[in-house]
Amino acid sequence: MTSNVSRFPARNLHGDAAEERDPRRLRSRAKEAADVAARHAAAVDRDARFPSEAFAAIREQKLLGLLIPAALGGEEASAADVAEVCYILGGACASTAMIFAMHQVKVACLARHSRGVAWQENLQRRIAAEQLLMASSTTEGSNGGNVRSSEAPVRTQGQHISLERATSCISYGEHADGIVTTARRNEAAAGSDQVLVAFLKDDYSLERTQSWDTLGMRGTCSVGFILRAKGVAEQVLADPYERIHSQTMVPFAHMFWSAAWAGLAAGAVQRARDFVRAAARASGGKMPPAAAHLTRARLSLETLRGAVHSAIESFERRSRDSEGLDDLNAQTALNLLKVEASELAVATVLSAMRACGLSGYRNDTEFTLGRHLRDVLSSPIMINNDRILANAEAAVLMSGAPAGLSF
Numbered sequence: 001m002t003s004n005v006s007r008f009p010a011r012n013l014h015g016d017a018a019e020e021r022d023p024r025r026l027r028s029r030a031k032e033a034a035d036v037a038a039r040h041a042a043a044v045d046r047d048a049r050f051p052s053e054a055f056a057a058i059r060e061q062k063l064l065g066l067l068i069p070a071a072l073g074g075e076e077a078s079a080a081d082v083a084e085v086c087y088i089l090g091g092a093c094a095s096t097a098m099i100f101a102m103h104q105v106k107v108a109c110l111a112r113h114s115r116g117v118a119w120q121e122n123l124q125r126r127i128a129a130e131q132l133l134m135a136s137s138t139t140e141g142s143n144g145g146n147v148r149s150s151e152a153p154v155r156t157q158g159q160h161i162s163l164e165r166a167t168s169c170i171s172y173g174e175h176a177d178g179i180v181t182t183a184r185r186n187e188a189a190a191g192s193d194q195v196l197v198a199f200l201k202d203d204y205s206l207e208r209t210q211s212w213d214t215l216g217m218r219g220t221c222s223v224g225f226i227l228r229a230k231g232v233a234e235q236v237l238a239d240p241y242e243r244i245h246s247q248t249m250v251p252f253a254h255m256f257w258s259a260a261w262a263g264l265a266a267g268a269v270q271r272a273r274d275f276v277r278a279a280a281r282a283s284g285g286k287m288p289p290a291a292a293h294l295t296r297a298r299l300s301l302e303t304l305r306g307a308v309h310s311a312i313e314s315f316e317r318r319s320r321d322s323e324g325l326d327d328l329n330a331q332t333a334l335n336l337l338k339v340e341a342s343e344l345a346v347a348t349v350l351s352a353m354r355a356c357g358l359s360g361y362r363n364d365t366e367f368t369l370g371r372h373l374r375d376v377l378s379s380p381i382m383i384n385n386d387r388i389l390a391n392a393e394a395a396v397l398m399s400g401a402p403a404g405l406s407f
């Protein structure tokens, strides 16, 4: 058996799957789901509830199995395809986009590291066929965003495994069909010797330990739980988490989260544009004084889109080479994408709100940007930018400044 990473296809050219994934067709499927998400976004935010209508539409459009290989019933979509869907959903409801992004990150881990194990392949078949939604547990106890260390070990008895883990939060944990979680390899292993394990809903129970009453991203329902799970040894992915983390978890999380935040920022820019157009029309074509902030918002949005696009293009190119993603510069660039994208997304939404003035600041106008602003403020703290920058210090010192413009 070999790792799936190097042979993970960029494109599938077979039959129906390829037709479904035609970029225009994929965009229109995403748009159908985004329209539903947009209609319910305010209620999802107000009630801090799971965006169930949006996910019914996402399932109807069969978007949850995009990354699954065609041989297992999926569409074998590229990272760029999925990022596009994250962006489109982000413009409608950021919680929906972030849940979708987190699910896809987990599916990428399963698809790229299943190594032909029957249980893992069957899970992928089910995700594609039944449109199962997978949640993610990487943070634990008082460990904050230090996802490269686990406390709870996998306990093994013959072919059976069990895990009891005090999670700090699992987004949409109560609404997911399964959870993909990190864990210490066994009782004797060091905290950094981790594995990734997939559990289906029948395998576990969740005991609530924390609520989710937050400023924004309220629809992600990222409640803290004690996760108690049982399963069989095949549910542990064969690749060590250290490899999954650098080859898949970090790159896909940073690409898909950034795409979702870019979509969120685009939604704010669209609203600010509508406001400035309405204000200009109402005053005989005279631009409102804050119109320059709309231009500024558009500028940072374009920089953000460029950063995400270029990171995905570079990732896909490097993925074609089995060693490509081990390159220090590639790893550093993908790490820093999250920092750059989150900061640009915050700057874009702030500029959009200043363009709208009081109409954007108020909660009760058609131009309100309150939800966008509260949602986007989660981006620098979702794995804290300070932590990422501190972790990148050594790599930045070791790699010289890029000699050319191409990545």
Ligand SMILES: Cc1cc2nc3c(=O)[nH]c(=O)nc-3n(C[C@H](O)[C@H](O)[C@H](O)COP(=O)(O)OP(=O)(O)OC[C@H]3O[C@@H](n4cnc5c(N)ncnc54)[C@H](O)[C@@H]3O)c2cc1C
Pocket (backbone or CB within 6 Å): 102, 135, 136, 137, 138, 139, 140, 143, 144, 145, 146, 168, 169, 170, 171, 172, 217, 220, 222, 378, 381, 382, 383, 384, 386, 387, 390, 391
């Ligand atoms: C919307 C949302 C959804 C989420 N969903 C999930 C989920 O589904 N599953 C999951 O497991 N987790 C989830 N998380 C948690 C997330 O992954 C991080 O663990 C969490 O945001 C970090 O929490 P923290 O700020 O308390 O911890 P920390 O990362 O410890 O940060 C706390 C403070 O310490 C500072 N700090 C910590 N370490 C360093 C360092 N090395 N260098 C410099 N400064 C440092 C930071 O600047 C920060 O101010 C989610 C978070 C959000 C916002």
